Amino acid sequence: MAPHGSHGKCCGDSHQHETGEVGIHYSLYTKINKDNLQCLNEAVDGSGKTVFKPWEERLNFDIFVDSDADEELLFNIPFVGNVKLKGIKVIGEDSDNHPSKMRLFKNRPAMTFDDTSAEADQEFELVRDNTGVTEYVTRVVSFNSVHHLTLHFPSNFGAETTRIFYIGLKGEFSEAHHHGVTICTYETRPMPEDHPAEDITQARLGM
Numbered sequence: 001m002a003p004h005g006s007h008g009k010c011c012g013d014s015h016q017h018e019t020g021e022v023g024i025h026y027s028l029y030t031k032i033n034k035d036n037l038q039c040l041n042e043a044v045d046g047s048g049k050t051v052f053k054p055w056e057e058r059l060n061f062d063i064f065v066d067s068d069a070d071e072e073l074l075f076n077i078p079f080v081g082n083v084k085l086k087g088i089k090v091i092g093e094d095s096d097n098h099p100s101k102m103r104l105f106k107n108r109p110a111m112t113f114d115d116t117s118a119e120a121d122q123e124f125e126l127v128r129d130n131t132g133v134t135e136y137v138t139r140v141v142s143f144n145s146v147h148h149l150t151l152h153f154p155s156n157f158g159a160e161t162t163r164i165f166y167i168g169l170k171g172e173f174s175e176a177h178h179h180g181v182t183i184c185t186y187e188t189r190p191m192p193e194d195h196p197a198e199d200i201t202q203a204r205l206g207m
Contacts, residue, residue, distance in 0.1 A: 023055030
């Protein structure tokens with residue numbers, strides 16, 4: 001079901017001509033390691049991955065994730081490099097199943113609901129947004145080197161389950177640097193203490 005109603009106050013990117021520019025900023029979905037992305041408590045397996053999509057498809061309301069047992073959703077999002085996270089957009093229905101709170105955890109892979117009692121790196125009170133006009137600005141100093149992001153949606157506006165159509169991530173990406181270690185073993189000349197005298201004599205004579 002598509003979102004209904006309209007969002008009362010428009011904040012963030014409200015001009016239609018800015019849509020293309022906003023889409024460029026919200027392109028970090030291409031830097032997610034989708035094979036290892038997890039969504040806990042999703043009603044349909046794999047549906048959590050689908051909400052990380054191009055900005056131009058943010059209003060495709062045929063693609064969404066619903067929570068299952070209750071209103072909570074938790075996303076474990078690994079990146080293929082390092083991210084400086086600057087902002088997040090969340091699109092849901094203009095109804096009670098829109099998430100009402102979002103908690104961010106940096107570089108804590110494989111989190112479960114049991115781990116969410118820990119203090120989040122940042123939290124947001126969400127507003128109902130069915131078009132993507134609201135941007136939640138992160139503290140860049142806290143999210144300037146992110147290789148794994150966890151998003152926890154603990155509640156909604158009163159419904160039994162939560163539905164999300166789109167999650168947009170804004171920021172800068174840099175490749176991960178892997179430094180290999182090369183171990184070289186070499187010998188410039190035979191050392192008497194390492195070789196019996198007989199072996200060195202034979203080596204000099206070409207024997």
